[in-house]
Amino acid sequence: MGKWIGVDLDGTLAEYHGSMGQAIGRPILPMLEMVKALLRSGIEVRIFTARASDSRQLPAIQQWLASHGLAGCAVTNMKDFNCHLIIDDRAARAVWNRGEHCPGCRGEALRRMEQLGLKGWPTSRGQSSVDLL
Numbered sequence: 001m002g003k004w005i006g007v008d009l010d011g012t013l014a015e016y017h018g019s020m021g022q023a024i025g026r027p028i029l030p031m032l033e034m035v036k037a038l039l040r041s042g043i044e045v046r047i048f049t050a051r052a053s054d055s056r057q058l059p060a061i062q063q064w065l066a067s068h069g070l071a072g073c074a075v076t077n078m079k080d081f082n083c084h085l086i087i088d089d090r091a092a093r094a095v096w097n098r099g100e101h102c103p104g105c106r107g108e109a110l111r112r113m114e115q116l117g118l119k120g121w122p123t124s125r126g127q128s129s130v131d132l133l
């Protein structure tokens with residue numbers, strides 16, 4: 001089994017707006033084309049989505065994928081040791097073995113922390129300060 005790349009669905013491969021319920025939005029064309037290019041290169045792409053935790057949503061996801069030229073992509077919400085990369089609008093990449101997130105992810109990470117009522121990135125000392133990022 002080779003390496004694979006996980007690509008999130010909502011907000012990454014398909015447009016998502018909070019009031020959509022279980023509907024799957026229109027494809028986000030640059031990401032759709034990138035996924036197709038990966039597949040043409042022989043890279044396995046798996047659709048990495050929380051929707052996979054509800055098996056009732058799988059047929060609609062597979063139908064959406066097929067209608068946009070991605071028939072046959074696996075759909076999962078699980079990583080394994082062959083997961084090489086995850087592309088997800090909610091991720092903040094951690095720097096290898098350093099316990100820090102990448103500077104380019106800082107703004108989005110802080111925005112998401114603020115949505116939880118935090119003012120920064122919690123530290124091992126329980127502090128929450130943007131200065132400690």
Ligand SMILES: [Mg+2]
Nearest residue numbers: 008010011089
């Ligand atoms: Mg998403």
